[in-house]
Amino acid sequence: MTVLFGLTFVASKIALQGIGIFQLVFLRHFFAFVLLTAILWRNRNRFYIAKRDRKQFLLLTLIEPIGYFIFETIGINFTTPSNVSLIIATIPVFSLLFALWILGEKVNRYAFLGIFFSLFGVYLIVSLQEKSVLAPKPLLGNIFTLGAAISAGIYNSLCRRLTQTYSPWTITYAQAIVATFVFLPLAFNETIFLGDSYFDLKIFLSILYLAIGGSVTAYLILNYTLSKLPTYKVAIFANFVPVVTIFASWLIYGDMLKSVQFIGAGMVILGIYLTYIRFTK
DSSP: HHHHHHHHHHHHHHHHHHHHHTHHHHHHHHHHHHHHHHHHHGGGGGOOOOOHHHGHHHHIIIIIIIIIIHHHHHHHHHHOHHHHHHHHHTTHHHHHIIIIIOOOOOOOOOHHHHHHHHHHHHHHHHTTOOTTTOOOSSHHHHHHHHHHHHHHHHHHHHHHHHHHOHHHHHHHHHHHHHHHHHHHHHHHHHHHHOOTTTHHHHHHHHHHHIIIIIIOOOOOOOHHHHHHSSSSHHHHHGGGGHHHHHHHHHHHHHHOOOOHHHHHHHHHHHHHHHHHHHHHH
């Protein structure tokens, strides 16, 4: 899941070079909706949502994917994929806070220690991140990305509750349906006023990956793990996302990490280990 999510930031940056923000989020969820419909159509009766839970599903989808992807995609448009992924690594902090508040989950000292190591590793990477042509408005992009991290923290807690009743397929399918219909008019409006957009094979493949790898496969895994593990234990893996994204950015854009940033990446992985090893015991 972490690898799939880590690569989405680079794919989004590639797609945004030719199309608009709402065009991108609509197309990725539309393709995901078509794929899931093809897979689940014969068993569609199994994905009924009880009337008492529809408000919770609506709230869940409004927070993520709708709110999350608006914030995240705008953030990617104004700053580098690496910067976005590093800020997204703060998801465990917000997930922990909302899990304590909404779910009343108990957290031991090893989890806090793991989060500390992970965030300190993120700090080492971020503090040495230099501006580039990929980041025309880095401060604005970072603020929007922080909004995405907060949205994901709320999502993890709300989704954890729904996974006790509904399957990951049901939750993922509901997200794709709502996001497709919400982003459709926004994408249509953007198409009218965005006159310099273009479409090529590279952009199409990026959108296809975002749909299949990100909006379908990664979210299925995320929703499944939220049904099996406490919220903060799932969220801590978000700290590994920057490691994947920065490596992919280096392969595509030639951005090389400094030695201290490699140390930071190692501390991110250490933080994940400290959180998870306590659970296995």
